[in-house]
Amino acid sequence: MNVISLLFIFSLIVSLMIELWLNIKNQFHILQNREKVPAEFAEVVNQEAHQKAADYSRAKLQLARFVLFFDAALILVMTLGGGFQDIYSIWLGLEINPVWRDVGFLLSTFMFLALLHLPFSILSTFRIEERFGFNKTTPAKFISDLLKQWLLMLVIGLPLLWAIVAIMNSFIDQAWWLYAWILWMSFNLLLLWAYPKWIAPLFNKFTPIEEGEMKQRIEALLERTGFESNGIFVMDGSSRSGHGNAYFTGMGKNKRIVFFDTLLEKLSVDEVEAVLAHELGHFKHGHIKKRLIEGAVMSLAGLALLGWLATLPSFYSGLGIETATPAAALLLFMTAVPVMFFFLGPVMAFKSRKHEFEADAFAAQHVGAEHLISALLKLYRDNAATLTPDPSYSAYYDSHPPAKIRIDHLKTLQGIRQ
Secondary structure (H helix, E strand, O other), X not given: OOHHHHHHHHHHXXXXXXXXXXXXXXXXHHHHOOOOOOHHHOOOOOXXXXXXXXXXXXXXXXXXXXXXHHHHHHHHHHOOOOHHHHHHHHHHOOOOOHHHHHHHHHHHHHHHHHHHHHHHHHHHHHHHHHHOOOEOOOHHHHHHHHHHHHHHHHHHHHHHHHHHHHHHHHOOOOOHHHHHHHHHHHHHHHHHHHHHHHHHHHOOOEEEOOOOHHHHHHHHHHHHHOOOOOOEEEEOHHHXXXXXXXXXXXXXXXXXXXXXXXXXXXXXXXXXXXXXXXXHHHHHOOHHHHHHHHHHHHHHHHHHHHHHHOOOHHHHHHOOXXXXXXXXXXXXXXXXXXXXXXXXXXXXXXXXXXXXXXXXHHHHHHOOHHHHHHHHHHHHHHOOOOOOOOHHHHHHHOOOOOHHHHHHHHHHOOOOOO
């Protein structure tokens, strides 16, 4: 074993131990608070709903624990156990163009890994979500969505992967990582622009919001806050899940506001306006642009790091690859190297929670904190979101503040509406 092997094994063990400890700690914390609804939520969330949320969280945590061990074992088998090399050896035995050979190797490996994880998706959808009344997906629709995803991977991912591998092979002794980064960012921006109009409708139906008070209130809020969009749409989220949500999608003149139909069914006009104001807060504070810029910087740094690692024989041998090629380096960087940077997850989660507080403040300023509070309480209840997560678990994973902290923060903002 070399230094890369030891660092990889050490990171894998440490990350597994931390995540397992947090998982078990969170489950015990939730179960300890299962029998009593926190006082500040008692008017909206009854004991039955609170216990359902606790049991729902427990079921998801149990599955997540199994996935933790499965993923750790899988990455060891595929790297140090020689799994990646075995797949590559099959492709190396074919007399085809090197670029297409490497693209075939990468695609077949990704497909193999996806198939191994498919049972967990089935368990989550048809056992856990079904058990708690959230699943609306039929087996036929599940298979249809899966086939569409694979087809999209071929139609969109295949040309991108071919171009990146071709760049790596053609400029291996130069700054190939810079050219690959330019291509990657161009692809991401194009995908962000095209997603709402061309990709999302492949999976869901989007209809313009109906005329009426809700549309008028939404349009008035957009005008007050100076936000321009390419339409306000309702998505048939109920065709797959009972969970509700709202989001922005697209960029430039192709931006859309999307509400799940399940969300509109559960919230009042005031509450829907408050949820939208929160999303507008992300836009007005530049969170989306900041995340794009951060993503661009991180991807550039990552590709530059890969450019250096790809020149080290110990990088390949240390992670179980005998054939040192750009394709092998790319695969290892996408699957094994993230293990060594697991500590970045909590940092990103912390920044995300900070953005959520800022968006909440924007909503409180423009529509009133009380409406967002009532909307969140209903969403916590109807989505069976636990009201009592373990603080350590939440700090490590959660992109949104825990329910109590978020509601308390909003209460301090009551009365600041313009």
